[in-house]
Amino acid sequence: MSFSILHTGHVEIRAVDLERARGFYVDVLGMVETEREPGRIYLRGIDDPFHHCLTLRKANSPGLGHYGLRVSSSGDLDALEELHKKKGILTRKIPAGHEKGQGEALRVEDPAGFPVEFYHDMDRADILVGKAAYRQGIEITRIDHVTNCTPETKKEFDYYTSALGFAFSSYRINDKGVIDRMFLRRKENTHDLGFQNQPGPRNRHFALWVKDWPSIIRACDTLTMSGLKDKIEYGPGRHTPFDFAVYLHDTEGNRVELYHDERMFIDPEYSVVQRAQANVGGQVSFPFWGMPAPESYIYDQLPVESIIDGSLKPSTPEIRGDSSLTESSLLPRM
Amino acid sequence: MSFSILHTGHVEIRAVDLERARGFYVDVLGMVETEREPGRIYLRGIDDPFHHCLTLRKANSPGLGHYGLRVSSSGDLDALEELHKKKGILTRKIPAGHEKGQGEALRVEDPAGFPVEFYHDMDRADILVGKAAYRQGIEITRIDHVTNCTPETKKEFDYYTSALGFAFSSYRINDKGVIDRMFLRRKENTHDLGFQNQPGPRNRHFALWVKDWPSIIRACDTLTMSGLKDKIEYGPGRHTPFDFAVYLHDTEGNRVELYHDERMFIDPEYSVVQRAQANVGGQVSFPFWGMPAPESYIYDQLPVESIIDGSLKPSTPEIRGDSSLTESSLLPRM
Amino acid sequence: MSFSILHTGHVEIRAVDLERARGFYVDVLGMVETEREPGRIYLRGIDDPFHHCLTLRKANSPGLGHYGLRVSSSGDLDALEELHKKKGILTRKIPAGHEKGQGEALRVEDPAGFPVEFYHDMDRADILVGKAAYRQGIEITRIDHVTNCTPETKKEFDYYTSALGFAFSSYRINDKGVIDRMFLRRKENTHDLGFQNQPGPRNRHFALWVKDWPSIIRACDTLTMSGLKDKIEYGPGRHTPFDFAVYLHDTEGNRVELYHDERMFIDPEYSVVQRAQANVGGQVSFPFWGMPAPESYIYDQLPVESIIDGSLKPSTPEIRGDSSLTESSLLPRM
C-alpha cells in the first residue's frame, strides 16, 4: 500500500475570543470566512480551492490544535494508518464532518509529539482571486507551512523524510552534530514543515502565503492603520535573497508569519546541508538582512495539543541564552 | 519501465550573430555565460544549479533548435526510447558532451513535429543569486516554459498528458470542439509547455522567469536605457490576476517572454477547462489587462528544426484574421 | 499689487449620471466624498487637506467645467482681476459658497479660451492617509495637473509664464517653430498645466496623483476586477525614466490619468527645451516605453465650458493624421 502527501493544507489554532480573532484574520488581513459552527470559524485564503486552510477554535489560551497534511487520495489514509501502527505510533480516526467541509481523516502524534492530521477530501470553494469584493490591500492566498520546536530533530528528520517521503530544502548541523534547523518539503517551494532544535514540542509559527513581496509592506501599513502596530513582532526582512517575511502576533497570542518566497525547488539537487557557523553578532532569523530579533521571537513558543484529549502537551524546559539559536545563512547551494 | 519528467530545463535557439545575441542576454538581461565553444554559447540564469538553460547556436536565421525536458534519472532515457519506438515515433540518441556540460540525451520528434530532448545529467554550476557581481537590475533566475503553435493540439494533448504524464493547468475548447489553447505542466507552476491552435509546427516563444513582477518593469527600463526599446514587442500586462509578463524580440529575431506568476499548482484539482467565449473587442493575449496585441505578436511565429538534420521544418500556412486567436480569460476555476 | 499661484487645486467635470460617476471615483478608485448638493458631488484624495479637488457636476454630456488654480492669499484675487482687466480678458466673480466649501473666486477665460478659476479660501478637511477605513488598494492622494489642446500654444505660453509666473519643465518646438508640447509648473513637480498643439480649446485629460508607481498596477487590477477593464484606454507606461501612468475613461466619457512622477523640479535650471525629432515608428505618448497609443487617445478630446453661460465652446476642427502628434523623448536635460 502506498500513499503520497501533497502539502501542508490547513492548521487549527486556539482562540480565546473567536470574533476578535476573526476580526484580525478576516477584517484586517483579508482572509475569507467559508463557514462557522459553535466554537469554530473556518477561513480560507483568496486563492484556496477548498473549504478552509485555517480553523479558529474557541479555547481558553493560545496554541496549536493540529496541522493537516493533504494526501493524494482517500485510500492513502489506510496506508498511513498501517504504517503508523507498525511503528507503534498513536493514531486516531476522525469521522467525516467532524471538521466542517472535510471528509474522513487520520490523526497521529508524530515522534516528537506533534499533532498531525492526514486528510484528502474537502469541499470545494470558490477561488476569489480577481474578484474585487475580496481585495483589501493584503492578498493572503493560502497557507504555506508550519514551523515547530523540538529537541528531537533527528527523530523528526527520519520520520518525515524516510517514512513520509519529504525532501529537504536545507538543514543545518551544529558543532555537536545535532540538526539545528531543517526545512522539509512535499510541494515545490521552500518548505511544508520547519523544525528548530529548541525545547518542545512547541509550535514556533504557521505561515500564510501572500501574493507578492510588496504585499508584506502593505500588510505592515494596514496593521498600523488598523491600530494593530504592536502585533508586528518582528520584521519585515529577508531570510534569503529570495524571500520576504514579517512575523505577527494575532489578537489571541498565536504567532503567524506572512511570507513570500520566489524560489521553486524543482530539481531534487536544489537542496542544502550546512554546518553551523560561528555566531556573528547575535543575528537571528533574518540571515540575509533584517534587524535583530526581539527576545520574544527567539524564546516564546506556543504549546500544542494532544491528539487524544486536546490537553496542552508539556514541553521540555525553555533555555534562555542558547547560542545555537543564532542563525547562519541558509542560501540554496549544492 | 517507468520514467518521470521534472520540468522544461533548457532550450537551444538559433542566432545569426552569436556575440550580438550574447550582448542581449548577458549584458542587457543579466544572464550568465557558463561556457562557450565554436558555434555555441551556453547561458544560465542566476538561480540555475546547472550548466545551462539557454544555448545560443550560430545559424543563418532565427528559430528553435530544440527544447529539453529534464527527467529524474538517466535510466529514464531507456524507458522513453522504448515508449517512442512502440509508438513509431522517430528518436535519436545524443552522446554525452555533444552539448557541453550535458550527459547522454534522447531526442524525439513529437506528434506535431516539435524537436524534444530528454536528458538527466548536467554539470553543476554555482547558483549566483545573492552575489552582487551578477546583479544588474533584472534578475532572470531560470527558464520557465516553451509555447508552440500547431493545428494538431488534440494529438499533442494526448501525447503529453497520457504518454508523458503532464497535467494541465487550463485548456480552452472553441466552438468547433478544437483545443484552442492548452497549458501543460510537470513542475508545480502554470506550465512547462503551452500550445496554441495555429499553423505549425512553429515556436511562439520561450519564457525566462524573473525573480518578481517589479523586475519586469525594470527590464523595460533597462532595455530602453540600452537603446533597445524597439525590442519590446508587447506588454507589460497580465494574463491573469497572478502573473506579469512582457514579450521581447531578441537581437536575432527570436521571441522571448519575461515572465513571473505567483501561483503554485499544488492540488491536482486546481485546473481549468473552458469553452471559448465570443470574442470581445479583439483583446488578445493579456486577458486580464493590457493593451491590444500588435499583429506581429499574433501571427509571426518562429520555425523549428528537424531532429534529423537541423533543417527548418515546413509549417502549414499562416492564416491572417483567424478569429480563434482572440482570447477569453483563463482564470483558475474548478 | 502682487499675487502668487500655488498649484492646480481642483477641477470640475461634467457627469451624465452623478451616482455612476461617484461609483467610479469613490467605490473603485478610492477617492472620498466630502459633501454633495443637488447636481454636484465634491470629492477629495486621501492626502487632501481641503474640501475637494474634484467636483462632479450633472450635465448632459462629458467635458471640463473649469480648473482651479489656488493662490496664496485671498487678496491675490484683486490683483488678478486687475491684471486681466488690463489685458482685456473676460473675468467673472464667483461668490463664496457657489462651490461648496470654497470662498470667493475669480474665473477668467484664458487667451486660448480655457475656463480658469483662481481661488484661495477653502474649508479644511481631514487628511485620511493612514486611516485604514479609506484604504482600497489604490491610493489617490490629490489632483496633479490638467492637460489641454489648443492651436494657440504660443499665446498660452506667454500668458502662463509672463503674466502668471509659471515656470516650464519642458517644451518642444516643431519644424515650423511652433510649440508642440509644453509642461508648465508652479509647484515643484513636473507640471500643473500641460498644453498640446492640437485643435482646441479642448481638454486632453486631468491627472490624479497616486501614492507610488506600484499603485498604478494595482489600479489596473482593481478596475479589471470591478468589470471596468474597458475603461483602461492606454497604458500603463512611462513618459520618462521617472514617471508611471495609465489613462482611463471614466464612466461618463471624461479622460483621467493616474499618474506618479519621482522628480522634483527644485532648481530653476532643471528644465528642457527641445526641437521635435523625426517621428520614429509612430510612438505616441509614452516616449520612454509603452505600447503605441490607440487612435482614441490621440484624437478624441473633451469640450470645455464657457465661463459665461456654461455652454460648450466650439473647437477648431480635428485633424486626423497630424504627424506632429508623435512624440520624442522629453527627458530633463539642460
Add this chain to the structure above:
Amino acid sequence: MSFSILHTGHVEIRAVDLERARGFYVDVLGMVETEREPGRIYLRGIDDPFHHCLTLRKANSPGLGHYGLRVSSSGDLDALEELHKKKGILTRKIPAGHEKGQGEALRVEDPAGFPVEFYHDMDRADILVGKAAYRQGIEITRIDHVTNCTPETKKEFDYYTSALGFAFSSYRINDKGVIDRMFLRRKENTHDLGFQNQPGPRNRHFALWVKDWPSIIRACDTLTMSGLKDKIEYGPGRHTPFDFAVYLHDTEGNRVELYHDERMFIDPEYSVVQRAQANVGGQVSFPFWGMPAPESYIYDQLPVESIIDGSLKPSTPEIRGDSSLTESSLLPRM
C-alpha cells in the same frame, strides 16, 4: 536686500580612507564621481544637474564638514552676509573654486554652532537618469536633507524660520515646552533640515534620496550581497504612511539615510504642531512602523567642524536614557 534659499544642495563629510569611502558611495550605492583632487572626491546623484551633492574629504575621523544651502542668485550672498553681520554671527567668504566646480560662497556658524554654507553658482553636469551605464539597482538621485542634534532647538527654529525663511512641515513640543523635533523646509517636500533636542552641536545624519521605495529594499539586498550587511544600522521602516527609509553607516563611520517620501508640501497649511505624547513602548524613530532602534542610532551622533579652522566642535555631554528621545507619530495633520 533680499534673498531666497532654494534647498539643501550638498554636504561635505569626513572620510578616513577616501578610496574606501568612494567604493561605498559609488561602487555599492551607485553615486557618480564627477571630479577629484588631492584630499577630496566630488560625487553626485544620477538626477543631479550640478557638479556635486556630496564631497568626501580626507580627515582622520568621521564627521560633518559643512552643509550647503543653495540660494537663487549669486547676489543673495551679499544680502546674507549683511544679515549675519547685523546679528553678530560669524561669517567667512569662500572663494570660487575652493570647492571644485563651485563659485563664491559664504559660510556662517548658525546659532547652535553648525557649519552652514550658502552658494549659488555651480558647474552643470549631465543628468544620468535613463542611461544604463549608471544603473546599479539602487538609484540615488540627489541629496535630500541634513538632520542635527542640538539643545538649542528654539534658537534654531527662530533663525531658520524668521531670518532665513524656512517653513516647517512639523514640530513637536515636549512636556517642558521645549521643541523636541522639527522638520524645516524650503523645497516642497518634508524637509531640508531636521533638528532634534539632544546634546550638540552634532550631526545625526544626512539623507540621500532614492528614486522610489522599492529601491530601499534593493539597497538592503545590494549591501548584503556586497558583504556590507553590518552597515545597515536601522530599518527599513516608515516614519509616516508616506515615507520609506533605512539608516546606514558608511565605511568611515558617518551615518547616511536612504530616503523616499511620497508627500509634497504645496499648501502652506499642510504642516503640523504636536505635543509629545507619553512614550509608548520605547518605539523610536519609525513612528509609523518598524523595529525598535538600536542604542547606537539613538545616542551615537557625529561631530561637526568649525567654519574657522576645521577643528571638531565640542558637544554638550551625551545623556543616555533621555526619555524625550522616544517619538510619537508625526503625521501631517492640521
